[in-house]
Amino acid sequence: MTPKLKMKIPSISNDTKWILIWLAGISVFLVWDLIFLNKPALVRVWLGFGNTLLVSAISLTTALLLSFTVSSWITLSRWNERPKLARTGELFLNIFRSVPQIIGLLTGFLILTLLVTAEIMTGKTAILTGFGVTVGVVIFYEFSDMLLERVAWFEQTDFVSASRTAGVPDTHLLFIEIWMRNSLPHLINKLISGFGATIFLLCSIDFVLSVGLSSSVSPINFPPTLGSMLAQIDSKQDILSIGILFTDPFYFPSLFTRHLQGLSVAFLIVFTLACSFKIGNAFTRRHRL
Amino acid sequence: MKPLTFSADISVGSHSILSITDFSIEQGKINVLFGESGIGKTLISKSIFGLTDPDKLSIEINSLGYQEYLKTEQVEAFRKNGFFVLQEPSSQFNPSLTIQEQLNEADLNSDLTEADILSGLWQSDQWKSLLPLYPQSFRPSGGEKQRFLLAMALKKMDKLAIENRLSTETLFIFDEPSGSLDNGFRNAFLEQLISRYQQNRFTVLVITHDYTIIPWFKNHKSELNSNLSWLELAKTDSGDLQCNPFLPDEFISWQKKLSPMGLVKGVAVADLNSGVICHGRQLSFQSGTKPIESLKLKSGTLTYLKAPSGVGKTTVARLLLGLYHGENLQLSICGHEFTSRNTQVDWKKKIWGKKAGMAFQLADEALNPVSTVKQVFTALKNPKLKTNDQILDFLQPVFIKKLDESFLSGQVRYLSGGQKQRLNLMRSIASEPEVLILDEPLNGVDFRTIKMFTGILEKLLQNGTAILLISHNEDIFDKLSFKDNQIQLKADELLKENAFSTEKTES
Numbered sequence: 001m002t003p004k005l006k007m008k009i010p011s012i013s014n015d016t017k018w019i020l021i022w023l024a025g026i027s028v029f030l031v032w033d034l035i036f037l038n039k040p041a042l043v044r045v046w047l048g049f050g051n052t053l054l055v056s057a058i059s060l061t062t063a064l065l066l067s068f069t070v071s072s073w074i075t076l077s078r079w080n081e082r083p084k085l086a087r088t089g090e091l092f093l094n095i096f097r098s099v100p101q102i103i104g105l106l107t108g109f110l111i112l113t114l115l116v117t118a119e120i121m122t123g124k125t126a127i128l129t130g131f132g133v134t135v136g137v138v139i140f141y142e143f144s145d146m147l148l149e150r151v152a153w154f155e156q157t158d159f160v161s162a163s164r165t166a167g168v169p170d171t172h173l174l175f176i177e178i179w180m181r182n183s184l185p186h187l188i189n190k191l192i193s194g195f196g197a198t199i200f201l202l203c204s205i206d207f208v209l210s211v212g213l214s215s216s217v218s219p220i221n222f223p224p225t226l227g228s229m230l231a232q233i234d235s236k237q238d239i240l241s242i243g244i245l246f247t248d249p250f251y252f253p254s255l256f257t258r259h260l261q262g263l264s265v266a267f268l269i270v271f272t273l274a275c276s277f278k279i280g281n282a283f284t285r286r287h288r289l
Numbered sequence: 290m291k292p293l294t295f296s297a298d299i300s301v302g303s304h305s306i307l308s309i310t311d312f313s314i315e316q317g318k319i320n321v322l323f324g325e326s327g328i329g330k331t332l333i334s335k336s337i338f339g340l341t342d343p344d345k346l347s348i349e350i351n352s353l354g355y356q357e358y359l360k361t362e363q364v365e366a367f368r369k370n371g372f373f374v375l376q377e378p379s380s381q382f383n384p385s386l387t388i389q390e391q392l393n394e395a396d397l398n399s400d401l402t403e404a405d406i407l408s409g410l411w412q413s414d415q416w417k418s419l420l421p422l423y424p425q426s427f428r429p430s431g432g433e434k435q436r437f438l439l440a441m442a443l444k445k446m447d448k449l450a451i452e453n454r455l456s457t458e459t460l461f462i463f464d465e466p467s468g469s470l471d472n473g474f475r476n477a478f479l480e481q482l483i484s485r486y487q488q489n490r491f492t493v494l495v496i497t498h499d500y501t502i503i504p505w506f507k508n509h510k511s512e513l514n515s516n517l518s519w520l521e522l523a524k525t526d527s528g529d530l531q532c533n534p535f536l537p538d539e540f541i542s543w544q545k546k547l548s549p550m551g552l553v554k555g556v557a558v559a560d561l562n563s564g565v566i567c568h569g570r571q572l573s574f575q576s577g578t579k580p581i582e583s584l585k586l587k588s589g590t591l592t593y594l595k596a597p598s599g600v601g602k603t604t605v606a607r608l609l610l611g612l613y614h615g616e617n618l619q620l621s622i623c624g625h626e627f628t629s630r631n632t633q634v635d636w637k638k639k640i641w642g643k644k645a646g647m648a649f650q651l652a653d654e655a656l657n658p659v660s661t662v663k664q665v666f667t668a669l670k671n672p673k674l675k676t677n678d679q680i681l682d683f684l685q686p687v688f689i690k691k692l693d694e695s696f697l698s699g700q701v702r703y704l705s706g707g708q709k710q711r712l713n714l715m716r717s718i719a720s721e722p723e724v725l726i727l728d729e730p731l732n733g734v735d736f737r738t739i740k741m742f743t744g745i746l747e748k749l750l751q752n753g754t755a756i757l758l759i760s761h762n763e764d765i766f767d768k769l770s771f772k773d774n775q776i777q778l779k780a781d782e783l784l785k786e787n788a789f790s791t792e793k794t795e796s
Contacts, residue, residue: 079633080633080634080637081632081633081634157651157654158649158650158651158654158655159654159655159656159657161607161610161612161649162647162649162654162655162656162713163655163657163668164637164641165610165612165641165642165645165646165647165717166641166642166646166669166716166717166719166720167641167642167643167669167670167671167719167720168642168668168669168670169670172668172670173668176668177657177660177668181657181659181660182657182659
């Protein structure tokens with residue numbers, strides 16, 4: 001008898017599955033664009049996508065740095081019975097928390113515009129970094145809240161008291177024991193949602209910018225991002241062309257060849273947001289957060 | 290009579306949680322099951338009773354898939370004619386029904402009255418004021434909720450007895466029935482349980498860590514000797530579980546041999562004044578019935594702090610270590626003076642990790658579950674405990690099996706309850722403190738660990754450590770400490786706002 005051969009499919013978690021779906025979807029669209037999209041538009045769309053990812057990375061790094069600084073400042077001040085220092089940190093955090101994100105972002109971009117028009121900030125890398133830092137400053141309090149919640153959770157148990165009285169240094173307890181060893185899944189989950197939030201905020205603000213903040217600054221002389229590409233008249237027309245389907249359903253295949261710029265931008269935004277949502281959800285479930 | 294025997298395999302994903310081939314409960318007997326915490330006593334009992342969520346775990350009982358097992362007549366009979374009192378009483382109450390309504394809900398709805406049962410369990414009529422309450426997390430207290438649950442089980446026994454359905458096939462499981470109760474209330478419950486058992490033999494499984502239940506049965510219910518089955522759940526070297534008979538006489542003879550440890554009098558290294566106020570309560574100390582000016586901890590001496598649960602024994606420990614702020618505080622510890630004006634920073638600089646240590650009550654909370662055993666000690670930045678060899682040498686005396694580097698690289702969460710408790714204790718003594726506070730050190734440990742623990746205690750006392758012991762385990766620690774060093778804690782309520790704290794209600 002010949003033994004039955006069983007194909008063993010390696011099991012992957014749902015979050016990994018959605019990361020792969022995202023990468024695959026993006027790759028398929030890239031190949032499609034390479035074949036059907038004209039070169040100037042192709043460069044703009046994919047440069048915009050790359051820039052958006054770069055801004056997200058910078059904003060998440062900024063948010064992480066700021067949140068770790070403020071949260072450790074508050075916690076260590078509290079543990080060392082320095083109430084004034086702790087309250088100052090909380091006040092700093094509350095100021096950022098009290099400003100609606102979109103207002104904070106608009107203000108930040110106004111400052112960026114002023115810097116660009118005054119030619120203090122020049123160069124596309126500097127402007128993109130400015131975008132990233134602005135978004136990071138606006139969303140960092142969410143990371144801080146999560147880090148402080150983790151500390152509060154451990155303070156409710158005997159863990160903090162037992163470790164401190166045993167002689168574990170406060171910085172080790174906070175950074176290594178609580179945040180690194182016990183909060184990594186929470187942090188990654190926050191990074192995933194922060195990534196989605198950054199893209200959403202960036203696209204919203206870039207779209208607003210398309211109205212024009214200054215006569216000498218417009219999305220034309222800002223580096224392209226997905227939001228600014230969406231605001232371009234070509235992209236808007238491409239997206240509006242979807243409406244043709246109501247009167248002429250057979251126009252559908254033409255969308256993917258004649259209106260590719262707008263569709264590519266819209267797809268990259270929506271698909272990335274949808275996938276980051278699914279990745280975040282699956283990750284939350286897997287780690288029971 | 291043939292025992293109820295179960296085999297069980299429980300896993301989550303590919304990770305096996307529990308595997309046992311011979312979990313046996315003697316029918317028609319009172320089975321008392323010991324074993325260290327986290328070994329799987331509750332999980333296996335809930336699983337055989339049909340109470341585990343089949344969606345969360347992969348369970349096989351008696352070679353049947355769990356869904357199939359749940360449909361068997363046996364499980365149906367357990368549920369219909371039995372009762373399971375859960376370890377955590379709060380989780381068994383419905384917050385949208387009053388206690389009174391829940392005492393008469395579903396199966397318990399009958400002409401029978403629970404008044405006698407409740408009066409017996411409370412030894413007063415204090416329960417009456419609790420009946421109209423909707424259960425909340427803070428009221429009734431843990432001990433009161435536990436007694437209401439026990440009352441439900443006792444009421445169901447009465448109902449089954451009237452209907453002639455109380456037989457050897459009826460199974461009542463009590464998971465840590467005395468976990469939130471002082472010995473007096475525990476004994477009141479046991480009296481009621483046994484009086485019913487003596488009228489109609491049925492099957493009882495009591496899951497407990499409370500080994501002092503053994504001398505109670507021997508001293509008060511010797512006529513039941515042949516109706517008692519003492520069991521212990523233990524892990525084999527392969528990691529499987531085994532349900533072994535436990536020899537009660539071994540515990541009794543060990544307990545008889547206990548004698549006071551350390552010195553009667555030593556040099557005072559810590560002194561906490563009577564009259565200190567914390568959380569709205571004024572704490573004072575008594576030696577016997579005589580009030581004393583302060584709680585003195587002396588080198589080489591075991592001081593046993595006693596009080597009913599909830600009075601504030603742990604508060605005293607936290608005051609000594611500066612974890613709580615005390616008004617009117619006058620504390621001298623290891624040559625350092627502290628008053629209400631001092632902050633935690635002063636304790637941190639002078640005391641923590643240097644002069645005094647504390648093994649907290651719950652090892653599961655005190656230790657980081659995802660740290661490795663080695664990291665527990667390297668985190669202390671103690672120059673004497675840096676290398677693997679140094680840590681292994683330090684830990685070996687409290688572990689029976691030969692420890693190796695794989696033990697050090699294992700995560701704390703994979704240790705058994707007893708191992709965690711020993712690790713918790715060893716961390717608190719790693720800095721060789723002059724004062725050591727042990728808060729309920731026997732919580733969740735098996736008999737083997739208890740014996741080992743008393744050995745460690747003796748060595749520490751010989752080395753001159755002043756030990757403050759907090760434990761409700763009076764049957765053991767009354768014998769291990771000298772009468773003069775047994776201190777009673779009293780608490781006087783100062784603020785009305787605290788009148789409904791769980792501690793107050795319980796005490």
